[in-house]
Amino acid sequence: MKIANRIENLPPYLFVTISKKIAEKRARGEEVISFGIGDPDMPTPSRIIDTLCQAAREPANHRYPESEGLPELRQAIARWYQQRFDVVLDPETEVLPLIGSKEGIGHMAWCMLNPGDVALVPDPAYPVYAISTALADAEPYYIPLTATSGFLPDFEAIPGDVIKRAKLLWLNYPNNPTGAVADIAFFEKAVAFARANDIVICHDGPYTETAYEGYRPPSFLQAHGAKEVGIEFHSLSKSYNMTGWRIGMAVGNAVMIDALKRFKSNMDSGVPQAIQLAAIEALNGPRSEISRHNDIYQRRRDLIVETLLDMGLEVDTPKASLYVWAKVPKGYTSAGLATELLEQVGVVVTPGNGYGVQGEGYVRLSLTISDASLVKGLSKLATWKGMMGRSKSKS
Numbered sequence: 547m548k549i550a551n552r553i554e555n556l557p558p559y560l561f562v563t564i565s566k567k568i569a570e571k572r573a574r575g576e577e578v579i580s581f582g583i584g585d586p587d588m589p590t591p592s593r594i595i596d597t598l599c600q601a602a603r604e605p606a607n608h609r610y611p612e613s614e615g616l617p618e619l620r621q622a623i624a625r626w627y628q629q630r631f632d633v634v635l636d637p638e639t640e641v642l643p644l645i646g647s648k649e650g651i652g653h654m655a656w657c658m659l660n661p662g663d664v665a666l667v668p669d670p671a672y673p674v675y676a677i678s679t680a681l682a683d684a685e686p687y688y689i690p691l692t693a694t695s696g697f698l699p700d701f702e703a704i705p706g707d708v709i710k711r712a713k714l715l716w717l718n719y720p721n722n723p724t725g726a727v728a729d730i731a732f733f734e735k736a737v738a739f740a741r742a743n744d745i746v747i748c749h750d751g752p753y754t755e756t757a758y759e760g761y762r763p764p765s766f767l768q769a770h771g772a773k774e775v776g777i778e779f780h781s782l783s784k785s786y787n788m789t790g791w792r793i794g795m796a797v798g799n800a801v802m803i804d805a806l807k808r809f810k811s812n813m814d815s816g817v818p819q820a821i822q823l824a825a826i827e828a829l830n831g832p833r834s835e836i837s838r839h840n841d842i843y844q845r846r847r848d849l850i851v852e853t854l855l856d857m858g859l860e861v862d863t864p865k866a867s868l869y870v871w872a873k874v875p876k877g878y879t880s881a882g883l884a885t886e887l888l889e890q891v892g893v894v895v896t897p898g899n900g901y902g903v904q905g906e907g908y909v910r911l912s913l914t915i916s917d918a919s920l921v922k923g924l925s926k927l928a929t930w931k932g933m934m935g936r937s938k939s940k941s
């Protein structure tokens with residue numbers, strides 16, 4: 547059988563390859579500790595589960611939901627944005643619940659790009675931005691994010707002929723995989739760039755609630771004029787430990803929201819209603835829950851950073867996100883170090899080049915690992931000798 551070229555040419559999703567390697571090792575009876583995927587290890591708060599269980603028993607929730615989501619959920623999302631960011635949204639036209647934000651992110655290219663158009667995609671980045679662009683027969687143009695510019699893109703460095711063909715700019719702060727953050731002034735620069743060049747912005751912001759030491763990351767929509775040029779994707783996955791329930795949202799520009807709604811209504815039949823009711827409960831809940839989870843992540847972050855520094859890796863302590871982005875020691879590649887750590891000490895880290903060419907020379911460690919595994923994983927890492935031994939920097 548011959549499948550379509552667009553699937554034939556698709557690289558396997560990053561974590562599929564890594565999961566396979568882990569499974570092989572475990573099948574051989576070896577212990578593997580994974581700092582790989584960013585998937586909260588702590589359970590969904592029980593008040594949310596209780597709402598979900600109750601809603602699951604209600605026959606009204608057994609039927610097809612509406613594609614555009616319950617009005618009560620759209621209102622809860624608008625209220626949450628107002629309280630958290632002081633951003634005003636019209637729940638009728640500027641809010642769209644999604645089956646996890648990945649669903650909307652993946653479909654957005656189809657809504658905004660014609661074949662041959664260019665999407666400006668950060669490198670390194672969450673792989674979906676570039677892949678969905680290619681699936682829509684459009685072309686990703688990679689804008690490098692480097693340590694020297696704080697992993698923020700330099701719009702002035704994009705060639706004029708690329709800008710002419712560009713229709714869409716992807717941004718993501720707090721950033722996966724680098725842990726970098728952006729302020730409102732940066733978002734305003736992006737809005738000015740988009741406006742001047744007739745480009746729309748999709749900001750992916752699932753980590754605005756996952757921040758440390760009192761830092762509160764802004765929403766892209768707080769930038770003056772943002773709603774005229776773009777939308778923001780948000781998610782309950784990371785803030786409320788709800789990755790498994792698949793619930794997120796797109797908010798902002800009404801034309802873009804409407805395009806996504808029209809696309810969606812032809813592709814899926816909306817978020818299961820019981821999940822929507824659970825999401826309302828989540829959004830209306832106390833902040834203290836999120837702070838408690840962040841305290842745990844912060845402690846893990848500090849332990850991981852300390853161990854990596856001891857190993858001779860160069861690393862900044864991230865102010866937000868669930869990731870530590872570490873530079874591999876001299877003489878290593880991303881894949882080389884990741885392979886060596888897996889083979890020698892049974893620890894999984896994600897090779898940075900999986901997020902793009904600019905990710906080469908880095909590995910990513912996720913904070914979503916249970917405390918017990920974390921302790922085990924760090925002590926395994928501490929036994930790693932590296933190809934030059936480890937005494938050099940400790941003399």
Ligand SMILES: *Cc1c(COP(=O)(O)O)cnc(C)c1O
Pocket residue numbers: 584645646647648649672718722750752780781782783784789792793794
């Ligand atoms: C986790 C993640 C998402 C996906 O979130 P879902 O709402 O669970 O689909 C989107 N973007 C980035 C950058 C992520 O890390």
